[in-house]
Amino acid sequence: MRRGLIAAVVLAVAALGSTEAPVLAADGDDPAPATGLARAIVVGSPFGGGSDGRVDVFRPDGTSELLTTNSLGFTTGRAGTEFGDAVAVGDLDSDGLDDLVVGAWFANNYGGRTWILFNSPTGYAAGKHVELTPNRIGGDYFGAAVAITSRSGGRKDVWVGAPGRTVSGVPAAGVVWRFTVSSSGSVGTPKAVSQNTSGVPGSAEPGDWFGSVLAPASEGVVVGVPDEAIGKHTDAGMVEWIWQGGRGLEGIGLSQDSPGVPGVAETGDMFGWSVSAGGEVVGAPWEDVGSTKDAGGVQTFRISGTGESRAVAAGPALSQNSAGVPGTAEKGDLFGYAVTTGVFECPGVRSMAVGSPYETLGGSWAYGGTVAVTTLPGEQGTCPTRSLAQEAGLPGSIGAGNEQTGRSLGTVARADVAGTDQLLIGAPGEQMGNANEAGIVIGWTPGASGFAFGRIGLDGEFDHFGSVL
Ligand SMILES: [Ca+2]
Numbered sequence: 001m002r003r004g005l006i007a008a009v010v011l012a013v014a015a016l017g018s019t020e021a022p023v024l025a026a027d028g029d030d031p032a033p034a035t036g037l038a039r040a041i042v043v044g045s046p047f048g049g050g051s052d053g054r055v056d057v058f059r060p061d062g063t064s065e066l067l068t069t070n071s072l073g074f075t076t077g078r079a080g081t082e083f084g085d086a087v088a089v090g091d092l093d094s095d096g097l098d099d100l101v102v103g104a105w106f107a108n109n110y111g112g113r114t115w116i117l118f119n120s121p122t123g124y125a126a127g128k129h130v131e132l133t134p135n136r137i138g139g140d141y142f143g144a145a146v147a148i149t150s151r152s153g154g155r156k157d158v159w160v161g162a163p164g165r166t167v168s169g170v171p172a173a174g175v176v177w178r179f180t181v182s183s184s185g186s187v188g189t190p191k192a193v194s195q196n197t198s199g200v201p202g203s204a205e206p207g208d209w210f211g212s213v214l215a216p217a218s219e220g221v222v223v224g225v226p227d228e229a230i231g232k233h234t235d236a237g238m239v240e241w242i243w244q245g246g247r248g249l250e251g252i253g254l255s256q257d258s259p260g261v262p263g264v265a266e267t268g269d270m271f272g273w274s275v276s277a278g279g280e281v282v283g284a285p286w287e288d289v290g291s292t293k294d295a296g297g298v299q300t301f302r303i304s305g306t307g308e309s310r311a312v313a314a315g316p317a318l319s320q321n322s323a324g325v326p327g328t329a330e331k332g333d334l335f336g337y338a339v340t341t342g343v344f345e346c347p348g349v350r351s352m353a354v355g356s357p358y359e360t361l362g363g364s365w366a367y368g369g370t371v372a373v374t375t376l377p378g379e380q381g382t383c384p385t386r387s388l389a390q391e392a393g394l395p396g397s398i399g400a401g402n403e404q405t406g407r408s409l410g411t412v413a414r415a416d417v418a419g420t421d422q423l424l425i426g427a428p429g430e431q432m433g434n435a436n437e438a439g440i441v442i443g444w445t446p447g448a449s450g451f452a453f454g455r456i457g458l459d460g461e462f463d464h465f466g467s468v469l
């Protein structure tokens, strides 16, 4: 749900070298983690394979499929394309099989490339591959974020961010391309949506990087714009709900300075860095809590109505110092780096999960990371609050630090218990055997040990498997 342009900078901070026992039997014999789920677990690892990138697919029937630009026969123009930097899952051609949209934002001199991989009975490699090809040039970063959404009437839209795109001579203002897909899977002419597009809030300004963060929403998309300047405050950030109205695109844009929204837009908050499906939870991981720098926060929203009657109302703003939220706001926790929602533990009650991947554990394990699970504000009923970390509710150990547990989060519906979801937690800094920063994905199972798994095949050093869920 999120894609951050400075993620690589943050990652470069940490390269700790001590050893740690592997979490589980790795190296190709990981257990099938998707058993009982309604669809496959799809993991993007843009740093895998020397940053050519990879997408690992784990199906509920226990089979799996590794997708790379090589295995798919794509020629990407340069090494280090970061295929899998953004991934979306959904059935685009109504054949009952989930299709994929995969970005490679560094391909072709940072112009970026993005494909629809239609599924087939024998997997994605054997299915039809359709490249999405808008007019673009180097530096657009087309594919930095992707989303699949549905419209009434059966049409689907594929949204692809190109945050480096120049708009009316304004560099790195950014656009989101919309590709409408018919129920039979044919792709229409793309439409470029920018902050200068009629009905879209804001205006295109240098360095907005509009399109760096996308999440699906009803009839449209949510765009996180963490690099938006609010007044004189650069990178304060905003979030926009955009949908197709009767006479064109319509939208609502909010920042921490908007009426009714708690908090204050400040330089470097990066409000909009992460956005849950529907935009009910928006992360501002570089928010200061009191005088505590970069402790992080999230803003909750309640969305109601459709079309022109759509309304977005701000709920509570939460940090680790808020009542009902586990933990303590400390410098550099980056609470809100990743967010997701789902019914994880209590049927009928939705929760939100918020990652703090740079939380220090046990007093000294830097960047161990935690995930807070709390009832989504406005829900009928409450569900227990959970503070999750390795050695505390999640499988794995924190012997080395730098696991960055909670740097990515995902939700997949369960098929075995109707109306409930599986929470997935990326720990892309996890050491596996001698492979530093190989990465794992953890499935939290309330009241049980949960599961964890690495990539298909031998664990790869610096893969950061699990960066994108
Ligand atoms: Ca399909």
Ligand SMILES: [Ca+2]
Binding pocket: 195, 202, 203, 204, 205, 208, 228, 229
């Ligand atoms: Ca702007």
Ligand SMILES: [Ca+2]
Binding pocket: 256, 263, 264, 265, 266, 269, 287, 288
């Ligand atoms: Ca703020």
Ligand SMILES: [Ca+2]
Binding pocket: 320, 327, 328, 329, 330, 333, 359
């Ligand atoms: Ca903390």
